[in-house]
Amino acid sequence: MNLTLTVLEIVAPVFLLAAVGFTWVKLGFEYRINFVTQLATTLAVPCLIFTALMQTQIAPAALTALSLASVVAYLGVTVAAAVLVRLTGLNTRTYLAPLIFGNTGNLGLPLALFAFGEEGLSYAVVVFAIMAIWTFTFGIWLVAGAGSFGKVLREPLVWATLLGGLFLWQDWQTPTFLTNTLELIGQMAIPLMLITLGVAVARLSPQGIGRAIVLSMVKLALCVGIAWLAALAFDLDRIAFGVLVLQVATPVAVTSYLLAEKYGADAQAVAGLVVVSTLISVGALPLLLAVLL
Numbered sequence: 001m002n003l004t005l006t007v008l009e010i011v012a013p014v015f016l017l018a019a020v021g022f023t024w025v026k027l028g029f030e031y032r033i034n035f036v037t038q039l040a041t042t043l044a045v046p047c048l049i050f051t052a053l054m055q056t057q058i059a060p061a062a063l064t065a066l067s068l069a070s071v072v073a074y075l076g077v078t079v080a081a082a083v084l085v086r087l088t089g090l091n092t093r094t095y096l097a098p099l100i101f102g103n104t105g106n107l108g109l110p111l112a113l114f115a116f117g118e119e120g121l122s123y124a125v126v127v128f129a130i131m132a133i134w135t136f137t138f139g140i141w142l143v144a145g146a147g148s149f150g151k152v153l154r155e156p157l158v159w160a161t162l163l164g165g166l167f168l169w170q171d172w173q174t175p176t177f178l179t180n181t182l183e184l185i186g187q188m189a190i191p192l193m194l195i196t197l198g199v200a201v202a203r204l205s206p207q208g209i210g211r212a213i214v215l216s217m218v219k220l221a222l223c224v225g226i227a228w229l230a231a232l233a234f235d236l237d238r239i240a241f242g243v244l245v246l247q248v249a250t251p252v253a254v255t256s257y258l259l260a261e262k263y264g265a266d267a268q269a270v271a272g273l274v275v276v277s278t279l280i281s282v283g284a285l286p287l288l289l290a291v292l293l
Helices: 002-026 033-055 060-088 092-100 103-145 148-151 155-171 176-186 187-203 209-233 238-248 253-263 267-292
Strands: none
Touching: 002 103, 002 155, 002 187, 033 103, 033 155, 033 176, 033 187, 033 238, 060 092, 060 103, 060 238, 060 253, 092 103, 092 209, 092 238, 092 253, 092 267, 103 187, 103 238, 103 253, 148 238, 176 238, 176 267, 187 253, 187 267, 209 238, 209 267
């Protein structure tokens, strides 16, 4: 019973904040999702990433192990998803990216924070940054068929990750007034992302529900299994182990829908995957947390 209550206390704020966004839209109130998303990804999340890395007290060796395990896990998921798409004859431009990339920002970061505390958030930021860089390079190439090196160089979260890593490595700190300012901006990130997730789900029009259910379940199983093996291979400690598995197992990212819409893939099919996998995660992620805690 105590474990059940603990898990509910962790996941309830996440889904309640998403429900706020969902309800807000259903009540007919205005929500400029493009503006809020730009605010979060250009300002709030980079500040969160930078300060979390700069102030982390985690040993550099542990962060290196998690980084390598994250890269191996996402490479494994990429290969497994590519084989699945090829064997089932699904359209690569439409389905491969959603099967690889999870909602490590909107959902993974707050879950890691509530489940594992500030240390868990520091680890989760590392996994999120690696996934984001993979999304803005390989992910865009998958959907658009064009390189994205220039986009990576213009992405604030990439520079925030590099600068945060440099400050961590050199044991540097920004002046207190600047640190406090960056932390205050970063505190916007998690509630903004969760509310926006609810808004995005409310506005999506899913189709192909049967296929979406099957693919969402397969994605969840593949991601958990591959992340679990990667965590074991790099002998991660309990918190890093739990964060890696939790992050990789998050449902299909809303970013996948936005990329499909922007570059002319089947956006409605991706929308179905986003909605269905997110609904499945309401039950699946608490069960996964119960195992990891």
